[in-house]
Amino acid sequence: MLQALISVVLVGAVGIAIGFRSTGATALEWLAAFGLLVLFALALTWIAVGMGLVSPNAEAASNNALPLILLPLLSSAFVPLDAMPGWFQPIAEYQPFTPAIETLRGLLLGSEIGHNGWLAIAWCLALTALGYRWSTAKFNHDPK
Secondary structure (H helix, E strand, O other): OHHHHHHHHHHHHHHHHOOOOOOOOOHHHHHHHHHHHHHHHHHHHHHHHHHHHHOOOHHHHHHHOHHHHHHHHHOOOOOOHHHOOOOOHHHHHOOOHHHHHHHHHHHHHOOOOOOHHHHHHHHHHHHHHHHHHHHHHHHHHOOO
8 A cells, every 4th residue: 555655646746747737626625636546546456456366376467457457448537428439438437437537637627526526435445345355355265
């Protein structure tokens, strides 16, 4: 988690250094954005731990994480949901990255958050709980 915290701070500092400017976000909104990023990192970390534990070797573990790497590309990170083909919109809308991205945009850029904030937190908590349960069950029952 310490590494995830450092990564969030470092990426944020680089973003500001290369020109990202928030449109009037308050200190509380910045803190909320940071908290969401850390919570999301925690969730993905537990999922990655589970993937690593079910993998037979390090190469397989890195390949098993490929779906996690692709999910941001299948979200509203680069293309608004309205501009996507109709058949693809449900795929992009009902996955964990889209509500998190829309919430971060709302907090830092002043766009409408709507229900995305609660959805992002729910996704994070659910993925954290599932990843933790999966990882600890696999670790405790692994005969190695």
